[in-house]
Amino acid sequence: MILPIIAYGHPVLRKVAADISPDYPQLSKLIEDMWETMYASSGVGLAAPQVNKDIRLFVVDTEQMYRTMNEDEKADYPGDEGLKAVFINAHIKELDGEEWSYNEGCLSIPKIREDVYRQESVTLSYMDEQFQLLEKTFTGLTARVILHEYDHIEGKLFIDHISPLKRKLLKGKLNDISKGKISVDYKMSFPL
Numbered sequence: 001m002i003l004p005i006i007a008y009g010h011p012v013l014r015k016v017a018a019d020i021s022p023d024y025p026q027l028s029k030l031i032e033d034m035w036e037t038m039y040a041s042s043g044v045g046l047a048a049p050q051v052n053k054d055i056r057l058f059v060v061d062t063e064q065m066y067r068t069m070n071e072d073e074k075a076d077y078p079g080d081e082g083l084k085a086v087f088i089n090a091h092i093k094e095l096d097g098e099e100w101s102y103n104e105g106c107l108s109i110p111k112i113r114e115d116v117y118r119q120e121s122v123t124l125s126y127m128d129e130q131f132q133l134l135e136k137t138f139t140g141l142t143a144r145v146i147l148h149e150y151d152h153i154e155g156k157l158f159i160d161h162i163s164p165l166k167r168k169l170l171k172g173k174l175n176d177i178s179k180g181k182i183s184v185d186y187k188m189s190f191p192l
Helices: 027-040 063-067 071-075 140-153 164-178
Strands: 045-047 057-061 084-106 109-127 133-139
Touching (some): 027 045, 027 057, 057 140, 109 140, 133 140
Antiparallel strands (some): 045 057, 084 109
16 A cells, blocks of 8 residues: 655654564554555655654665666666665664765655765664564665665654755745645645
């Protein structure tokens, strides 16, 4: 089932999400719905707060990005072949490498994109959908998407990484998004 994406301004997007246990109600259905919602809205990642669940859960599929890249573009991200995975109860263990800029957007903040600096790699401890505990290091675009989704479970948004002046210049657009004064081709839920 395609779920509505929660728009900027809703309090759930600013809440630090809680860890969950394997008996979380209808978890497999929620994960299935999140995949369907992410693909229906042309996303490469989706966090539970974006579908109004304040839990530490997100899904990422950067394999689809890599399928559309040419060999020169892929060479810009050595060691990163893309990934499709579920992350439950993720916690950052280490950030490493130089910060680099990439133009990010967010399904909860449609039609706004800004250059955001993030580190080259991230090591996470997390559980997969079978609640198997994993610790892995991710690099390149996959690390960036993971860090973007991780921000969501920490109550942060990509616009928190831009300058106060840029945020001030976006204030009108952000207010319009909160009020639903925006046209998108996917289901959204607006706070105002």
